[in-house]
Amino acid sequence: MGRYLLRRLLQLIPVFIGTTFMIYALVWKVPGDPFAGKCGDRGCPDNFRALMTEKYQLDQSIWVQYASYMKNLFQGDFGITFSGRPINDIIATSYPNTLKLAVVALTIEAVIGLGAGVLTGLRRNGFMDNLVLVSTLFLIALPVFVIGFVLQWLFGVKWHIVNPTVSNEMRISELILPGFVLGSASMAYIARVARTSIAENRRADYVRTAIAKGLPMRRVVGVHLLRNSLIPVVTLLGTDLGALMGGAIITEGIFGINGIGRQVLRAIVTKESATVVSIVVVLVLVYLLMNLLVDLLYAALDPRIRYE
Amino acid sequence: MRVSKRASGALAVGAAFALIASGCSSGDSGDGGDAGASKDGAIVIDGTQPENPLVPANTTETGGGKIIDWLFTGLVEYPNNGGAPQNALAESIDTTDSKVFKIKIKPNTKFHDGTTVKAENFVKAWNWAAYGPSGAQNASFFADIQGFNDVYTEDPDGPDGPQKAPEPKAKEMSGLKVVDDTTFEVTLAAPTAVFPTKLGYSAFMPLPDSFFSDPAAFGKKPIGNGPVKFVSWQDDVDIKLTRFDDYNLRDKMKIKDVTVKIYQDDTAAYNDLLAGNLDFQQQIPVSATAGDKWKSDLGDRAIASTTPVTGIIAFPIYDKRFQNPKLRRAISLSINRQEITDKIFFGNRKPADSWANPLTPGAEPGNCTACKFDPTEAKKLLQEAGGFTGKLTLSYNADASHKEWMEAVAQQIKTNLGIDAQAVGVPTFAVFRQNINAHKMTGAYRAGWQQDYPDVENWINPLYVTGGSSNDGLYSNPQVDALAKQASGAASIDESHKLFAQAVKLIDQDVPSMPIYFGGQQSGHSEKIKKMELSNVGEIDITSVEL
Numbered sequence: 001m002g003r004y005l006l007r008r009l010l011q012l013i014p015v016f017i018g019t020t021f022m023i024y025a026l027v028w029k030v031p032g033d034p035f036a037g038k039c040g041d042r043g044c045p046d047n048f049r050a051l052m053t054e055k056y057q058l059d060q061s062i063w064v065q066y067a068s069y070m071k072n073l074f075q076g077d078f079g080i081t082f083s084g085r086p087i088n089d090i091i092a093t094s095y096p097n098t099l100k101l102a103v104v105a106l107t108i109e110a111v112i113g114l115g116a117g118v119l120t121g122l123r124r125n126g127f128m129d130n131l132v133l134v135s136t137l138f139l140i141a142l143p144v145f146v147i148g149f150v151l152q153w154l155f156g157v158k159w160h161i162v163n164p165t166v167s168n169e170m171r172i173s174e175l176i177l178p179g180f181v182l183g184s185a186s187m188a189y190i191a192r193v194a195r196t197s198i199a200e201n202r203r204a205d206y207v208r209t210a211i212a213k214g215l216p217m218r219r220v221v222g223v224h225l226l227r228n229s230l231i232p233v234v235t236l237l238g239t240d241l242g243a244l245m246g247g248a249i250i251t252e253g254i255f256g257i258n259g260i261g262r263q264v265l266r267a268i269v270t271k272e273s274a275t276v277v278s279i280v281v282v283l284v285l286v287y288l289l290m291n292l293l294v295d296l297l298y299a300a301l302d303p304r305i306r307y308e
Numbered sequence: 309m310r311v312s313k314r315a316s317g318a319l320a321v322g323a324a325f326a327l328i329a330s331g332c333s334s335g336d337s338g339d340g341g342d343a344g345a346s347k348d349g350a351i352v353i354d355g356t357q358p359e360n361p362l363v364p365a366n367t368t369e370t371g372g373g374k375i376i377d378w379l380f381t382g383l384v385e386y387p388n389n390g391g392a393p394q395n396a397l398a399e400s401i402d403t404t405d406s407k408v409f410k411i412k413i414k415p416n417t418k419f420h421d422g423t424t425v426k427a428e429n430f431v432k433a434w435n436w437a438a439y440g441p442s443g444a445q446n447a448s449f450f451a452d453i454q455g456f457n458d459v460y461t462e463d464p465d466g467p468d469g470p471q472k473a474p475e476p477k478a479k480e481m482s483g484l485k486v487v488d489d490t491t492f493e494v495t496l497a498a499p500t501a502v503f504p505t506k507l508g509y510s511a512f513m514p515l516p517d518s519f520f521s522d523p524a525a526f527g528k529k530p531i532g533n534g535p536v537k538f539v540s541w542q543d544d545v546d547i548k549l550t551r552f553d554d555y556n557l558r559d560k561m562k563i564k565d566v567t568v569k570i571y572q573d574d575t576a577a578y579n580d581l582l583a584g585n586l587d588f589q590q591q592i593p594v595s596a597t598a599g600d601k602w603k604s605d606l607g608d609r610a611i612a613s614t615t616p617v618t619g620i621i622a623f624p625i626y627d628k629r630f631q632n633p634k635l636r637r638a639i640s641l642s643i644n645r646q647e648i649t650d651k652i653f654f655g656n657r658k659p660a661d662s663w664a665n666p667l668t669p670g671a672e673p674g675n676c677t678a679c680k681f682d683p684t685e686a687k688k689l690l691q692e693a694g695g696f697t698g699k700l701t702l703s704y705n706a707d708a709s710h711k712e713w714m715e716a717v718a719q720q721i722k723t724n725l726g727i728d729a730q731a732v733g734v735p736t737f738a739v740f741r742q743n744i745n746a747h748k749m750t751g752a753y754r755a756g757w758q759q760d761y762p763d764v765e766n767w768i769n770p771l772y773v774t775g776g777s778s779n780d781g782l783y784s785n786p787q788v789d790a791l792a793k794q795a796s797g798a799a800s801i802d803e804s805h806k807l808f809a810q811a812v813k814l815i816d817q818d819v820p821s822m823p824i825y826f827g828g829q830q831s832g833h834s835e836k837i838k839k840m841e842l843s844n845v846g847e848i849d850i851t852s853v854e855l
Contacts, residue, residue, distance in 0.1 A: 030736075031735075031739050032736050032738035032739035032742055033738060033741075033742045034738055036738050036741040036742040036745055037736065037737040037738035037739075037740070037741040037742070038359065038360075038368070038369075038445070039368040039369075039445050040368055040369060041741075041755055041756045041757065041778070042368070042770070042777060042778050043741060043744070043745050043777075043778065043780070044368075044445055045444075045445065045447050045448055046462060046463050046473070047440045047441070047443050047447060047460065047461075047462075047463070047473060048443045048444065048445050048447070050443070050463055050472065050473060051441070051443030052443065082359075083358070083359050083360050083361070084360075084361055084524065084527070085543060089543070090543070093543070093544075094544070149575070152576075152579055153579065156579055156583055157579050157582045157583050160583065163580070163583060163585055164576065164579035164580050164582075164583050164585065165571075165576050165577075165579070165580050165585070168542070168545050168546070252572070253572050253573040253576065254573060254575070254576055255576065256571055256572065256573065256576040256577075256580075258544045258545055262544065262572045263544075269707060269736060270738070271736075271738060
């Protein structure tokens, strides 16, 4: 187990260097002089552009730029944006916000998705099953911005139940609506995967044995059936945290949340390589660590899986 | 010119007017709100994250621009109704020849840090902004002043070439002289009648002594001399401002606190406005203007105003194919501007019919004869010009909402002239602007202009005079240049306007670009605000707000 973990952690290093360079090169390749468009339709004076180009080493080759970025990165300095803000500050303020939103979304989708999945998996073709089938189809078919705008308008503007946008304090109660919107599509998938998995295992020998032994139904479902059916669901949930964080651009925009989505979008448009790379690097780390965690959870859920 | 790259379409500006409270429940005969509620009142208005540190001479976009406008009071200010500028901090601006100006400022006005505003605060601020190595975005505004060329040097091969701009000879412009604490003298390189008008533009604001010791720190925590004092700025969240109690130039702010909430999405801001969490939104999102939804949502809290912004399609005159004025006129005449403003902008913008925006002093409505819709004449002119071969591209930056109207224009040209016209989106404004700067455009392209200061001069010199700062199409007509020079150096503003009118007649014959629409702004305020005005550029005038 220890060796496995060490090996997995060591694998992170080449992945880390590879992704940072790839992203840096991609943003570098985006055409356009970032300082040509900064002054509106009048255009920027040449002296301003010259000063900025020199300050941000934009006249250097990509190798020099990347090397100096990495050098600072290893000293814990992500660099500064074109408007002179330290990127460390941006990460420190926007990441916790996005993480909070993603965790709320993940919790909502796990609870509702799994609940619906278990209910429908045990009683297939009933009214509940059809209801969940139709509603998940609906959630999957609707783009997230439609769900977002509609729910925001209904709850925020029409019924005045919540504020349309999230305040800077990011209270959990304010995050329930955006979290639901963000997690809605995944919730539908989880419900469907859980349903199939439960339905399949329902017919497995060990379940029949457990029932034949006279175990109470709660124990059959809660311990034997659910635990074995959870592996595909955990896989989905685990990789979803990264996807939710990276994919929150639209939800963050609709609900006015100051998260990484807004920052990445702004940085891509203004060709701010350092910001894009810094934010994505942290996101890559989240993905890698979540993947590792999911793999370790497999062993916990299914004793047949061993890592050595 | 402050057209934000993201919102150049949405950026609007307004002829000012007062809003009389509708929901005033007390039914008193007063024209505004309740003084008690206003006194300690606070409002939340919408904004965007400033793209640069808040230094007046280095702010060209709207997010930071409006904060700067509130924090500072200049020598002159532009009245909300769009009329001629009035003295604000200036006691008097005297000149006999429009070349040497003796400027006397009002004594005993304070910066927010308690220091007195002195003549040298202007001189030092202007010298800093003009000095090339400072890299200020608004440096070119000081080009009128004698000695500018000694402090600002051009890079011989442009910013993309290997050479660097040579170190300027001097650090200070020879045309600026401090006489005493409240007087300074400005000598211009050439007579410029409009110079006093320019002084209200944000580049000309005074800066306190503390700025010069640490410009970077100042940009994060600006100290102005205006009616509103800076409190704090949390990036991407909000900017907090409060009343400056020692302000003595004109009316103090009636309310106490203003929070500028930074939004990423204007629909989110609009929903906050509807829910009563936001007190003012300067530009209602396009989605709400369709079918006049915003008017039914907001009722008499909806404010429609016109703005000194013109949407233009410019020709690259450096391209051989566009050098025949008859061809340019033919294309311009084939565009039905009324139809575009009605169908695409739901009547919220107006069809352009003059070269300078009609809200500008000195502008003459209806002086663009090339802005008419006359397909027969257009066809005739096209024939006389020998037709147009190949594809006519109309480019725009696709990162803002320009696609619809540019495509409509292309379609009209195609239908009315039979030219293979096509609207082409360039992904980002940065690439678009870079190509325009480098004079690499191969077809007509979208441009926009918002006046920096209210005078017709600002619509001619930068755009249509040889070497003008935004004459990107390289249009050049010696007669226009001569008239514009004469007009700029005229002894009085009236005379200047007359001469500019003559220059415009020539421009109208040449059609170097095609004005398409005049800007309009749709704003809304909350029930809490009982009275407010918009400034000449459509920002909320926060000193006028009453609750």
